[in-house]
Amino acid sequence: MKALVTRARALFGAGKRPAWVAPLLALVVVFCAIAARVPDTFLLPQNLLVMARQTVVVATCALGMTLVIVTGGIDLSTGSLVALTTVVIAKLLKGGTSPALAVLCALAVSGLVGATIGAFIGRLRLKPFVVTLGAMSVLRGAAKGLADEQKIDCDPRGLEKTLAADLSAPGIWIALTLAVLVACVLTYTRFGRHVYAVGSNEAAARLVGIDTGRVKIAVYALSSLLVGVAGVMEFSTLTVGDPTDSVGLELDVIAAVVIGGGSLSGGEGSIAGSLLGALLMTVIRSGAVHLGMQSWVQEVVTGIIIVLAVALDRARHRRTARG
Amino acid sequence: MKALVTRARALFGAGKRPAWVAPLLALVVVFCAIAARVPDTFLLPQNLLVMARQTVVVATCALGMTLVIVTGGIDLSTGSLVALTTVVIAKLLKGGTSPALAVLCALAVSGLVGATIGAFIGRLRLKPFVVTLGAMSVLRGAAKGLADEQKIDCDPRGLEKTLAADLSAPGIWIALTLAVLVACVLTYTRFGRHVYAVGSNEAAARLVGIDTGRVKIAVYALSSLLVGVAGVMEFSTLTVGDPTDSVGLELDVIAAVVIGGGSLSGGEGSIAGSLLGALLMTVIRSGAVHLGMQSWVQEVVTGIIIVLAVALDRARHRRTARG
Amino acid sequence: SKDSKPSDAADGGKSPSARLKIAVIPKGTTHEFWKSVHAGAVKAAREADVDIVWKGPLKEDDLKAQVDVVSSFVAQGVNGIVLAPLNDAALRAPVKAAKAAKIPVVVVDSDLQGDDHVSFVATDNQAAGKIAATELARLLAEKGSAVVLRYQEGSASTQNREKGFLDGIKSAPDVKVLSDNQYGGATTETAFAKGESLLLAQKAQTGSSFGVFTPNESTTFGMLLALRKSNLNKKVKFVGFDASEKLVSALKDGDVDGLVVQNPFNMGYLAVKTMADHLRGKPVEKRIDTGARLVTKANLDDPGVREVVAPDLGKWLEE
Amino acid sequence: MSRGGVLELEGIEKSFGPVDVLRGVSLELARGEIHAVLGENGAGKSTLMRIVLGMESPTRGTMRLAGVPYRPSSPAAGRHSGVVIVPQERTLCPQLTVEENIVLGLEPRRLGFLDRAAARRTALHALSLVVGSNARLAVDSRVDALGVADQQLVEIARALAQAGIGAERERTARVLILDEPTSSLGRDDADRLFERIRALKESGLAILLVTHSLADVRAHVDRFTALRDGKVAASGDARTADPAHIVRAMLGRELEAAYESRPAAADTNAGEVLLEVEGLSGHRKPRSASFVLRRGEVLGIAGLVGSGRTELLRAIVGLDPVRGGRIQRSAPRGIGLLSEDRGGEGLMLDRSIADNVTLSRGGRLWARPHAFAVEARRWIEELAIRASGPDQPVTELSGGNQQKVQIARLLREDYDVLLVDEPTRGIDVASKAQILELVRKLARAGKGIVLVSSQLDELVTTCDRIAVLKDGVLGSAREASGWTEEALMLEAAS
Numbered sequence A, B: 001m002k003a004l005v006t007r008a009r010a011l012f013g014a015g016k017r018p019a020w021v022a023p024l025l026a027l028v029v030v031f032c033a034i035a036a037r038v039p040d041t042f043l044l045p046q047n048l049l050v051m052a053r054q055t056v057v058v059a060t061c062a063l064g065m066t067l068v069i070v071t072g073g074i075d076l077s078t079g080s081l082v083a084l085t086t087v088v089i090a091k092l093l094k095g096g097t098s099p100a101l102a103v104l105c106a107l108a109v110s111g112l113v114g115a116t117i118g119a120f121i122g123r124l125r126l127k128p129f130v131v132t133l134g135a136m137s138v139l140r141g142a143a144k145g146l147a148d149e150q151k152i153d154c155d156p157r158g159l160e161k162t163l164a165a166d167l168s169a170p171g172i173w174i175a176l177t178l179a180v181l182v183a184c185v186l187t188y189t190r191f192g193r194h195v196y197a198v199g200s201n202e203a204a205a206r207l208v209g210i211d212t213g214r215v216k217i218a219v220y221a222l223s224s225l226l227v228g229v230a231g232v233m234e235f236s237t238l239t240v241g242d243p244t245d246s247v248g249l250e251l252d253v254i255a256a257v258v259i260g261g262g263s264l265s266g267g268e269g270s271i272a273g274s275l276l277g278a279l280l281m282t283v284i285r286s287g288a289v290h291l292g293m294q295s296w297v298q299e300v301v302t303g304i305i306i307v308l309a310v311a312l313d314r315a316r317h318r319r320t321a322r323g
Numbered sequence C: 001s002k003d004s005k006p007s008d009a010a011d012g013g014k015s016p017s018a019r020l021k022i023a024v025i026p027k028g029t030t031h032e033f034w035k036s037v038h039a040g041a042v043k044a045a046r047e048a049d050v051d052i053v054w055k056g057p058l059k060e061d062d063l064k065a066q067v068d069v070v071s072s073f074v075a076q077g078v079n080g081i082v083l084a085p086l087n088d089a090a091l092r093a094p095v096k097a098a099k100a101a102k103i104p105v106v107v108v109d110s111d112l113q114g115d116d117h118v119s120f121v122a123t124d125n126q127a128a129g130k131i132a133a134t135e136l137a138r139l140l141a142e143k144g145s146a147v148v149l150r151y152q153e154g155s156a157s158t159q160n161r162e163k164g165f166l167d168g169i170k171s172a173p174d175v176k177v178l179s180d181n182q183y184g185g186a187t188t189e190t191a192f193a194k195g196e197s198l199l200l201a202q203k204a205q206t207g208s209s210f211g212v213f214t215p216n217e218s219t220t221f222g223m224l225l226a227l228r229k230s231n232l233n234k235k236v237k238f239v240g241f242d243a244s245e246k247l248v249s250a251l252k253d254g255d256v257d258g259l260v261v262q263n264p265f266n267m268g269y270l271a272v273k274t275m276a277d278h279l280r281g282k283p284v285e286k287r288i289d290t291g292a293r294l295v296t297k298a299n300l301d302d303p304g305v306r307e308v309v310a311p312d313l314g315k316w317l318e319e
Numbered sequence D: 001m002s003r004g005g006v007l008e009l010e011g012i013e014k015s016f017g018p019v020d021v022l023r024g025v026s027l028e029l030a031r032g033e034i035h036a037v038l039g040e041n042g043a044g045k046s047t048l049m050r051i052v053l054g055m056e057s058p059t060r061g062t063m064r065l066a067g068v069p070y071r072p073s074s075p076a077a078g079r080h081s082g083v084v085i086v087p088q089e090r091t092l093c094p095q096l097t098v099e100e101n102i103v104l105g106l107e108p109r110r111l112g113f114l115d116r117a118a119a120r121r122t123a124l125h126a127l128s129l130v131v132g133s134n135a136r137l138a139v140d141s142r143v144d145a146l147g148v149a150d151q152q153l154v155e156i157a158r159a160l161a162q163a164g165i166g167a168e169r170e171r172t173a174r175v176l177i178l179d180e181p182t183s184s185l186g187r188d189d190a191d192r193l194f195e196r197i198r199a200l201k202e203s204g205l206a207i208l209l210v211t212h213s214l215a216d217v218r219a220h221v222d223r224f225t226a227l228r229d230g231k232v233a234a235s236g237d238a239r240t241a242d243p244a245h246i247v248r249a250m251l252g253r254e255l256e257a258a259y260e261s262r263p264a265a266a267d268t269n270a271g272e273v274l275l276e277v278e279g280l281s282g283h284r285k286p287r288s289a290s291f292v293l294r295r296g297e298v299l300g301i302a303g304l305v306g307s308g309r310t311e312l313l314r315a316i317v318g319l320d321p322v323r324g325g326r327i328q329r330s331a332p333r334g335i336g337l338l339s340e341d342r343g344g345e346g347l348m349l350d351r352s353i354a355d356n357v358t359l360s361r362g363g364r365l366w367a368r369p370h371a372f373a374v375e376a377r378r379w380i381e382e383l384a385i386r387a388s389g390p391d392q393p394v395t396e397l398s399g400g401n402q403q404k405v406q407i408a409r410l411l412r413e414d415y416d417v418l419l420v421d422e423p424t425r426g427i428d429v430a431s432k433a434q435i436l437e438l439v440r441k442l443a444r445a446g447k448g449i450v451l452v453s454s455q456l457d458e459l460v461t462t463c464d465r466i467a468v469l470k471d472g473v474l475g476s477a478r479e480a481s482g483w484t485e486e487a488l489m490l491e492a493a494s
């Protein structure tokens, strides 16, 4: 039993003072506060499922973003890439390609995009912020161009069933499985270690012979691949290819990772934390609707909770560490 | 003469290898390329003035963002604060306040907001990303609430003349004056040196007894005050208080600073670079309209230019420095 | 742009002998709605033998970008501008500047304050909202509950529709509006997520007589997806706004009960035509109502309706 | 020319822009040899080491490793060819644990996954080689919670693991480079390290050792190469060479009367009290510290690594939290601290010498970049800092010269009380004497100085009084004349 706990700890957090405790606490508090006021609608199993579904896209992107942020990078192209993925799928479906092949192609595109971004960052040593800012613009433009600046309407041919607020829909399960996989990669593989090392001190990693450029390429490729998966989920909800979809998604995703304990200066972050961060934001958003909050109040409250969640973590830090 | 050159150097760039050379080069190249193809419309004095006017808001925000980024911080609340400022002014004007007083109040609000953000970052030592992410949401919500989720229509009573594509309008001059002022502060004051010190090595700054928390508070307050000025300019363009205005503006502003040589890890950045970065983006955008580029092409091209501009700098780095 | 024939740069756009060049500036480019406006504009351009440049703000609903696009065109010196203002006050200044530069402006789709523009070609949005209210009340047999999923804060055309709807629904006192303070936001995805939560929060699944109104294409489509994914389609009465391929087929399936549609093709057509007329010195009307009508499964096959909901755009937009 | 030379350097030159740092260095390193590279601060030692690893490429010259031409394009390439380094400046991953740092890059795997048990064994073993039975260092602690000395030990343990000592894997390393490995260590840790190095040498590894300690050279080294201004000034058998000869070769002149003399016994009650500490306790350490510091005296604090010396100094200036006790500061011009961690918190590495020297809390409202440059130039001359000018970024300086920049900043502020933590770390023999002399001079001029040093000889020769810190508890200060190095060592370890 105890071994299990230790294992779980090792898997979900880095070291003794798991950074995901603060977002977990925040999540529980916020959840209970909302549930206490509108238990009859908020606690409905259907609503819980809906919230899970609503989290899938951000959470899937956050898996990859966690890797990116742990290496000390950032990825601003997430939203554009999701949009591009939906467009690619829609375009292919419309052209008569089979759903499976369309999905595969979309994933191939996103993986390729990620590898290219990674090459700019890992080999040409350009700053991730700039490269992905450029990519954000290029991919958005590409999506619009490919879609002829319109939404692409097509028969989703079953793909619309991928993600639904339903335990029988594969979407939520896929996301969960990927989360466990990525967490394992980060914790139990040499590659995962090197990801942390690159973010913690790149010079040190290089000194012991790690090809840090390659690590980065792999990270961005993997991350974009995961964004591609999120794009498939997004298509499944939209059932159209929408080149203007998901503008600003990256901010939500980065926020999830940072609320979950990730640090933009690298070396810190965990999958569990990022998932909790993503969930926290869905719960706030959804809860606000259930409470019938006016939308401006909702925004004010969201902002305050985000800061509080992290201040909580900071307060704990203070007590345990040096300065 | 030589002394003058040295002085100019000291003022506009940090040290020997001024980081603003690359964006300047990029700007010149892009400008000439566009001018060569559509000289009759692009080079019209009126068009140059229009581009200057279009740059003012981003550039003014970029002055403050440069300070923030030099300290190793980031500010995501810029767009929301601009919107809030326009709302405050509109609301006051509508209520019969005199234009001057309305502007003063708006500036006071923005300064106060900045000081609060700064206190969270400097005193409670929360991460700038999280605090300003929260502020982004809170301020946007506040703007919407204050405006009753509507645009506020009012008689601008002369404020609409502040910013215009006209040499007699004060807007462009105000922005330029502020730029010179902030550049001087960064280079010729003790405070400016402390700003660089905090971003370069905060521990070292603390070691020599600098109250780094206070420096940060001052930086965020000053930065938000400048955003307030930008908000006044924005109001002058919009002539309404628009709570949904400037969503995502912060990304443009951060991009300007980063293209201008600022580094998100702190210690680097210059006013001249940031202004050039802002100008570069306006020129691309405006040029695309003149060239009759389709908007998706424009986005693709913009992305590519951003990456190239910075790759250029990187290439120079390589030749002169270690690697 | 593919619409503007490569005009001879040497003689510029301004000399009177040159072809007339008209800039058409939509609010955005990706709603199906604007595609129709575009097609209508192209038709008018061909008939009147002028060039048009179609250019929207880069970011959807980006007010400042639109202001910039207008001023860029003014600086460039086009002959006329057809504009769908994102804001009825904020675009006053650039339009005034255009007028000062002797560039006339025709306003389309959404109103603009002041009288610096030549003509206003659009739907009466409040009246259109009322049409939706009447229909929803009828569908609910004048009794039950209803929710509105608004579009975005500060968007004038949709706010007028929402207002028209809320005013109109008052004439059915037994229809209770449970929620009218939630906004769907700019994209389908955000509208979908909001819609989903809204339906659950207002217990749409338990009520027997429940109706929904949405004021534009993206909110309508998002709400449609939300209804379908919660298996409430056909159970909840749903009146939306605007038409697209997906929405029309949903109407056929019975997932949507009614759509209030404008006539965007006509809007684009009349706007450019009016501008061309004005430039050639012909008198034009100050206000042109392009009309709105309710489309239901029943009247879907009327030729008049077909023309509006499924215009043959390809003829105009593809070479 | 080779006698089984593992590494041969031939005419290595290196210039950074107009600055020639290495001007034709040739050196041959044999299997099973400890070869010391000596020289003044800025002579080019670390640059040479970086070239061997592949962090820097030579402007001219050739290298051969195990007989074949060797031209590493990156540290990774060097590492793969069998070169392992402990660089002068620390390079650990602060957010990772000690264990993770030690096995970094050679994580043992089983079935494709990390073999945590094996990793732990490797780490524990490598660590035990450098810390002995000392349980001070836990493999699970995050590196950023460690003090400088402990980090240095981890760094060495990592290099040993990399070199194949203690790893359950085949040795691939051929050359081990140690760039001033002992500069931040206490005597016992240093001795243990040399024991290890000898074992490695016996097993056939070739070792390049950069050091400023001639005592270590005499005791542990086989051959030496002394650099002066980027050229080989002398080389030969270390055991038979005359130390004076080596020093002369390094400096190009005689070492001025070696710094030996303790001050004429100062009257400890003469000056006014500047600082009074009573029962001070901090977050973890110190647990209890009391002392009085007067004008004109140098108070030494001895103690083992980890005894809390650094934390005591930090608590006094308010950088670390104070739990209990009283600090009475009566120094009108303030208290200044020289950090033991120059890379981490001492200096803004990416900024210029002028920026660093003139960085201060106070001063005028207006900054005058030009005046600062002039002032910095003065300090560069005063402390003989080897630099191209006041605009040179501090990263480009050699380790010892960086240390001098830190000292210059401290002196410029003219504090009344100076707390100096390991001031001579990385400083060459000539400058070391100069700096200790400076400390005395400052005391004579009426300052109060607290000197923390792991070099006991420094304490004994420089201080008026010395107190020993033991596990956070500071003993009472006694006249320095009553202490010998042995006595201090015994007292600290007891």
Ligand SMILES: Nc1ncnc2c1ncn2[C@@H]1O[C@H](COP(=O)(O)OP(=O)(O)OP(=O)(O)O)[C@@H](O)[C@H]1O
Binding pocket: B322, D016, D019, D021, D039, D040, D041, D042, D043, D044, D045, D046, D047, D048, D088, D386, D387, D388, D395, D396, D397, D398, D399, D400, D401, D426, D428
């Ligand atoms: N990137 C660089 N650019 C310019 N000069 C450099 C650079 N790197 C090193 N130098 C110069 O090379 C010289 C030799 O430096 P190096 O670090 O090799 O000295 P060192 O012998 O190791 O000294 P120390 O004993 O102080 O560690 C120094 O004067 C230094 O300023």
Ligand SMILES: Nc1ncnc2c1ncn2[C@@H]1O[C@H](COP(=O)(O)OP(=O)(O)OP(=O)(O)O)[C@@H](O)[C@H]1O
Binding pocket: A320, A321, A322, D141, D145, D146, D147, D148, D149, D150, D184, D284, D285, D303, D304, D305, D306, D307, D308, D309, D310, D311, D312, D340
């Ligand atoms: N937050 C902490 N958690 C764990 N260990 C700590 C923490 N803070 C300090 N230590 C340890 O406490 C010991 C005392 O540190 P300090 O640096 O003051 O000692 P020192 O005598 O100056 O030794 P050094 O030469 O290593 O600096 C060090 O070994 C350090 O690793």
Ligand SMILES: O[C@@H]1[C@@H](O)[C@H](O)OC[C@H]1O
Binding pocket: C027, C031, C033, C109, C110, C157, C158, C215, C216, C217, C241, C242
């Ligand atoms: O004003 C526009 C409206 O008429 C249409 O329904 O959808 C897009 C809106 O912006």
Ligand SMILES: [Mg+2]
Binding pocket: D045, D046, D047, D088, D179, D398, D399, D400
């Ligand atoms: Mg060195």
Ligand SMILES: [Mg+2]
Binding pocket: D147, D148, D309, D310, D340, D421
């Ligand atoms: Mg110490």
